Structure formats: structure tokens, C-alpha cells
Amino acid sequence: xxxxxxxxxxTFNPELxxxxxxxxxxxxxxxxKENQPGTIxxxxxxxxxFLQPNGVEVSSINNLLPLKVLSEVNSQLSHPIETKLKRxxxxxxxxxxxxxxxxxxxxxxxIKSQGKKQVLALxxxxxxxxxxxxxTERYFNLLEACLIWGNNEVLGEHQDSLGNLFxxxxx
Numbered sequence: 001x002x003x004x005x006x007x008x009x010x011t012f013n014p015e016l017x018x019x020x021x022x023x024x025x026x027x028x029x030x031x032x033k034e035n036q037p038g039t040i041x042x043x044x045x046x047x048x049x050f051l052q053p054n055g056v057e058v059s060s061i062n063n064l065l066p067l068k069v070l071s072e073v074n075s076q077l078s079h080p081i082e083t084k085l086k087r088x089x090x091x092x093x094x095x096x097x098x099x100x101x102x103x104x105x106x107x108x109x110x111i112k113s114q115g116k117k118q119v120l121a122l123x124x125x126x127x128x129x130x131x132x133x134x135x136t137e138r139y140f141n142l143l144e145a146c147l148i149w150g151n152n153e154v155l156g157e158h159q160d161s162l163g164n165l166f167x168x169x170x171x
Contacts, residue, residue: 030136040142046076047099058119059118060118070088081093110123
């Protein structure tokens with residue numbers, strides 16, 4: 001019987017492969033800054049700052065950012081998107097849509113009820129934890145939020161029936 005349990009454990013809990021020397025060197029030389037690689041950390045912080053101190057009222061249907069704030073948020077990002085749409089929605093700004101997904105998936109912001117209104121507000125404890133991280137930890141925290149915890153339902157779309165694990169395998 002022990003043999004069976006040992007085989008099951010090896011099957012479902014395999015040891016992680018060790019990194020090669022070149023992979024270790026690459027990770028050691030990786031230099032993550034607020035604007036490198038990319039501007040994700042800078043723009044994510046811009047969205048956090050935008051929500052302070054009281055959050056933003058969100059749409060009643062999908063809890064997305066309202067039309068009236070989208071162009072303002074877009075203008076504060078590192079690479080604003082120019083849109084010719086008369087009534088752009090959050091989906092019209094893919095970078096804002098992605099940042100919103102990260103904000104919700106990371107738990108830094110949550111939808112809270114204030115009377116009949118729904119407000120996207122920062123969670124103080126999670127924000128404090130986020131603030132204590134260095135830039136590398138923040139970068140990989142956002143990567144985890146996207147790959148593991150990111151969910152189409154947060155963006156008002158239907159749920160992926162195969163789940164997040166399948167998405168990770170696809171990537």
C-alpha cells in the first residue's frame with residue numbers, strides 16, 4: 001500500500017526541475033525598475049493613485065470603470081491610447097482593461113457597496129502589503145495575479161469553462 005501512495009505523491013507532487021546555470025544567471029541579471037521591463041508597474045501605481053482616497057463609483061451591471069473617468073485615467077498612463085469613439089467603454093482601452101483585471105485579481109481593490117452604489121475601493125491591508133514589496137516582488141505578484149487569479153468574469157465577460165489551469169497550460 002505504501003508503494004501506491006509513494007507513486008501517487010510522485011505523480012501529483014513532482015519535484016520542480018532545477019534551473020540551469022544560464023537560467024540562474026539570467027534571473028540574477030534581471031533588473032526590474034518602475035519602467036523596465038515595460039511600464040506595467042508605473043501604470044499600475046497610477047491606477048492605484050487614481051482610486052485614492054475614496055475609490056470610484058463603478059457601473060451597476062459589470063462593476064467596470066465609468067465612461068466619465070476612462071479618458072482621464074488613459075491620459076495619465078505612460079502610453080495613452082487615442083480613440084475616435086464617441087462613447088468609449090472600458091474595453092475600448094485594452095491597457096486600462098488589463099490594469100483593472102490586475103487590480104481586482106490581486107485583491108488590492110474590491111467592489112464595495114455604499115448604499116445603492118457600487119464603488120471600486122482600495123483594500124487598506126492588501127495595499128499596505130503591496131507597498132512593502134520591492135519592485136521585483138511587485139512585478140512577479142502582478143504576473144501571478146494575471147496567470148493564476150485573473151478571471152474573465154471580473155471584466156464582465158463569461159467565465160472560461162476550462163478554468164485558469166487550462167489557461168496556464170496554454171501559455
